[in-house]
Amino acid sequence: MPRQHFTSHMIPVLRRATFALLLVAYGSAAAQPAQDPTPSNETRFDVWEYRIEGNTLLSTIEIERAVYPFLGPGRTESDVNAAVGALDKAYQGRGYRNVVLGIPEQQVDTGIVRLSVTEGKIGRIRVTGARYFSQERILAEVPSLAPDKTPDFKQLQAEITAVNQQPDRRITPVLRAGQLPGTTDVDLTVDDRIPLHGALELNNRRSLNTTPLRLSGSLRYDNLFQREHSLGLQFQMTPQATDEVRVLSASYTIPLASWNLTGYAISSRSNIGTAIGGTTVIGDGTILGVRASRRLPSERASLSHTLTLGFDYKDFGENLLVNQQAGLQTPITYAPLSVSYNLFSEDKSGVTQASAGLILALRGIGDDQTAFDRRRFGANPNFIIVKSELQRVQNLPNGFALMGRLEVQAADQPVISNEQFFLGGLDSVRGYFEVESLGDYGGRTSLELRTPRITLLPKDFDMRAHGFFDAGAAGLHQALPGQLSPPSLASTGFGFRLRYAQLVSLNTDVAWPIRSTPNTSAWSPRVLFSASVQF
Template sequence: DEPAAAAPAPAAANRFDILEYQVQGNTVLPVVDIEEAIYPFLGPDKTIDDVEGARAALEKRYADRGYITVAVNIPEQTVREGVVRLEVAEARVGRLRVRNSRYYSLGRIKDAAPSLAEGTVPQLAGIQRDSEVLNRLPGRTVTPQLKAGTEPGTVDADLNVEDESPFQASVELNNQYSADTKHLRVSGSVGYDNLWQLGHSFSLQYTTAPEDPDQTSAIAATYTARIPEWKQSLVLYGISSRSNVATLGGVNVLGDGTVIGARGVLPLPGLPDFYHTLMLGMDWKDFGESQEFGGIQSKTPITYTTATIEYNATRPDAQGLTTASLSATFGLRGLGDPDDKFAQKRSGASGDFAYYRASLERQQALPADFELTARLDGQLASQPLISNEQFSAGGVSTVPGYVESEELGDNGWIAALRLTTPNLGQWIDPSLVEDWRVYAYGDYAELWLQDVNPGQDDEFQLASVGFGTRVKLLNHLTGSVDLAVPLIDASDTRANDIRILFTLGASL
């Protein structure tokens, strides 16, 4: 037998020098990014695999920079003098549409999404920025969507809108009363969240004691101007209140006051899952108040101005949410009454006061959809404060079981712990019972007065435990019932005197 013929050797891969890549069609990627992507694939003795490597590396660089509609191709060519051509196909937005918006201007929604304007090459970072701006308004959610365009080489963009009526109204009945006043309170509010199609808001709130409106009534108006492009908000507000409240030791404090203020809110550069803002504000305050001793009334009105700076931070995570705030408030001497007016209201007080507040809250998810919330609030003052600026404790939001703002102090802190069940409504009928939860809590507070008069108490403690339930029905009705037990005697509340707290509300 003749020996078998030897198998032919595989053809050597075509090799050539690559001295330059000519990238054609790019309009969005900086030259330095292109050079960094293709540099490893330059040099002598290269193959088609190196050209494919350069193409893939460049396409990946576009994707890394957020240009998800860009492709890089290798056109047919003959390599001459070491020059290889790569073609970039940038799919631009052919058509931008707004879908399902009922209450918001289609044109303004489009204008707020420049990253998806017709003729642009979409970039993820720009889309995310625009989406953040579009979703700042309450009652509106906008979701961008990209899909193949009707014209070859393009993509179409949809801004899918879910919106609610910007008109809001609510009414509530509760028994959150202050010392020596009737127990019932009625509050109502109306508002509109899309004035001038600019996303500006206006709201009006009113609270009174229906059994005796002369005891307590307050009205507040708020206007919020949002500047989505700058991510800023300007809030203007005015509050007018009057009261007729008997307090400690047979001393009646009759008060009426007006507050006019402004707040500017500036979001700060954030990190993934970390959001923070800076707030700057000023308030002009005019309180007309009289003190009555044994039927003799002396007037102690006061007018002054304060400035406030506040930092707020929020960090969500897989297990819950952490929020924190720090603020400083300063009295502006020269923009109000002289120091002797402050001293008349509180010995040792003056117009250049300052106090600092801090709060920290953690909402922690637990097994079986339970939630544990812990909160700590505190204030530290530079000097004795008039009552309008003091730290208060007692009431539904601060140590339930005591009357509202039962104790006041220059310095103080409050700690609260609350355990909440999962939504029990999910096992009934979600269309009827939207949300129903049961909770238990414990609160503790300490407050101190500075430079007190001889014989005057300078330290107060409050503590309570309790449980309750809250429910939301038919998307419009709300209610809650709490049983709170104060554990320490206070100015108006005795230990172990059980209080039943309730709210009934309706909203549009």
Template sequence: MQWLMKRWLILGLSVLPLTALADAQPADAGAGVAAAEPAPAATFSILEYQIVGNTVLSNLAIEQAVYPHLGEKKSVTDVEQARQALEKAYHDAGYLTVLVDIPEQEVKSGLVRLKVTEATVDRLKVSGSRYYSLGWIRQHTPALAEGSVPYFPDVQKQLTDLARTPDRQVVPVLRAGRAPGTVEVDLQVKDKLPLHGSLEANNRYGANTTPGRLVGTLRYDNLWQRQHSLSLSYQVAPEKPQESNVLSATYVIPGADGQAYALYAVRSRSNVAAVSGFTSLGMGNFYGLRWITPLRSRGERYNHTLSLGVDYKNSLESVLGGADTANAINTSITYVPYMIQYAGTLREGKALTQFDIAANFHLRGSRNNDQDFANKRYLASANYFYLRGDVQHTQPLGQWSVYTKMSGQVASGPLISNEQFSAGGADSVRGYLEAEALGDDGVQGTLELHTPSLFNPATSGLGQVYALAFMDGAWLSVMSPLPSQQSVFLLSSAGLGLRVQGFKGFQFGLDWARPFKSLTYTQADSSRIHARLLYEF
């Protein structure tokens, strides 16, 4: 773009000269007369700057840029400073391809002209993409449309949106265009097949089930060449598939301005012994719709979103007395709850805070009446409401770090088991079975101290390997309990763990936990190991 950087300064002398030359004194070679000192630069009045070629910058911004360079006894230097100030105003406003020149002119009546060259996009090329539509990428970069003056805040935002998928990188390259006053933009794409999957083996299990779960997931992130995403997941208890057999699907449609629409479906089938001599059939079909929209960002440190959702839950459950299927108690229920969620992320240097709070509710008469809920839970109402929140924070301490997490729920009244707050398990209070305790209200907290990486990731090839020490705890309360029902649950534990992340697609987690409070299936001061092995591609 050298031609754009060339400057001309050819000023006429017929009325008010911008440059004055002193008369040259002939040198007397024999006498050795010293050369005369150059005459001072001529000055002149500048009463107005006439800006030629502007279409994108406001009059106010132009006036603020050139106003300090108006007045009497000005020189060529002041004109150059005005040119620089105006060009900087364009660049600060986001128009980086705009240049300002001083054209050849005669200064009359204090009027100086500045010529603005708003370099437009002569040609937009997209190259290098194998798995993503070139036309789709072009369509989603309107700030670089041919014939437009690029507004770089919009350019940056659109390129950032294109880079949200880890399977695609877009690098813009600007060159001088075929015609003077234009630029050519080449969007160079590096992409890979947007197919991802994972396989996980862990030793999680709930009460009266066999240890161990296998989870497989497959996801494709560019259906129809429109960046639609479809993922399928299957979870099973390998020893007894009838204990846990869950198939789920999620479909995500990207919208305008970072919005997204998500649909999900879950088919759950299980046959779990709840108490001695009785079997609970935990089966159901669940469907949901979510709308997620980013809210106006408050700087680069804080981002937040709003989500609205509706679900269709068809819980097919019954309780059998031993092998007597004729006397089964039907506790099935179908209902349509709603949710509103606000979530945020705050970054302060290397510190990271994430939180969300969601209102979940069901309206009487929208699908079921109170009797349907009461059949499933004593005094449960179809007109329920509860708030559920979660906050987690990672704070570096030199090479070490501290991780804290707290989640909780507050309900308006007794809830059916599908909506209760659960505690216990690998992602909750370690040392206990998965969801060993349920309550209408509850709070759970975690505190972890992480060591520095035990090996150098650059030389060991093991990725991040670190140890941790943790403490977990939870309190849950059951509203309007039955006479034989426990109303308050306390869970607490501590232990040590190890994490391996980023080793050729593998992740490994191992925790040893010692619970301090006894529950139905866990004794205080016992030990439990939580293990997880995950491979991703």
């Protein structure tokens, strides 16, 4: 075994077990003057060097820092045991929890104390219970567990946490004494389910001049080729008039070593015009994009945060009909870059979510200045948009909770409508049409008081009521003479949320707009609903 020497001019660190110091005291050590006994009558001896046998895991400097305080003249058995404890703590701090330290029987008259290290190894590794996920893939995702290797339990915990991010699979390591001395056998117990998911939703999130209902659906498989690749398909339509709105999208995600890479395509087709004053906008659009996201390290299991980089190619067609007469074609093509940061943190008193993002479009990628100016006066092909959001759900006494949310957008110049900040709708200011107000910059806020679970229904049903207040405002850069500012919106109301066994959900809100707009009268109630099934 490797042998390392640590003398009194060095500096030290290691992991803990319980050991006895077996000393055969040499005559000169036992013959110390009787007038200098220790309070416990322990034998004293000099320790000028700790000789470590069997270490391959800790660096020289780590071990030096551990044993240095216990070198010197007049040491006792307690000092040596303390050195063992310090070494044990150093191993444990590095994640090596199955290392055994020992003090061999020895003479200590030379000032040298030998300490032995037995580094426990992994013996047999088994994967049990896996039905839908490859055993080989699971083992590859936990490289800390390898035969004849001393496991780093800190790294192992991080790997298990990462592996269990897959929602359809839960892996639990079970350790037991190995068949061979000094080894540990490991069973990776897998609880998995088929990684196929789907959802169907019906709601009335209508925009102006469209039929009320929206039908959307999605289907996703998350373990293609047994490599955890994910393929997803989504659609949205107006079931009462199928030619009004049709949106199709597809996405494909590839997990890499540290990043998830996602490519997606969105196709939107609409024959419905949105009225803005005397102008009606009719538009189609195609978006091709890629996202690279990375889960950032965290010292707390209750905190997760991710960094996402993105690139989009956006091609929007749009016709402007002035007073219902054939008008101006205003298609636009551009390719913005994006970066965003997202955080989720849970504590005893509630949950915090936050995000911040930057959208950057560069001149020379896509259409020129003329196309942008035709789409929106003063808009440029190079622009910067900053977005941020903060939400907190605060637990209150007796099962109540208070949710607060704030969203803002800032832009350095006029931007085209596709990138503007919107107000109105179920996820914005309830009681108004979806996207009833648009601006280059703006903010919106929401406060919601939530009740405890209503116990009138069986335990598989989770029903809660809430009251809310929503508000938002937006503004324009370089507004044209006579152009009206985007209306500010505010509303209040109440609603219910019902969940059944993670399969069915029903959300209902009754909202009263507080401020009138050209399309919505104040205090005219609007009922919003969303019903969905998922598996």
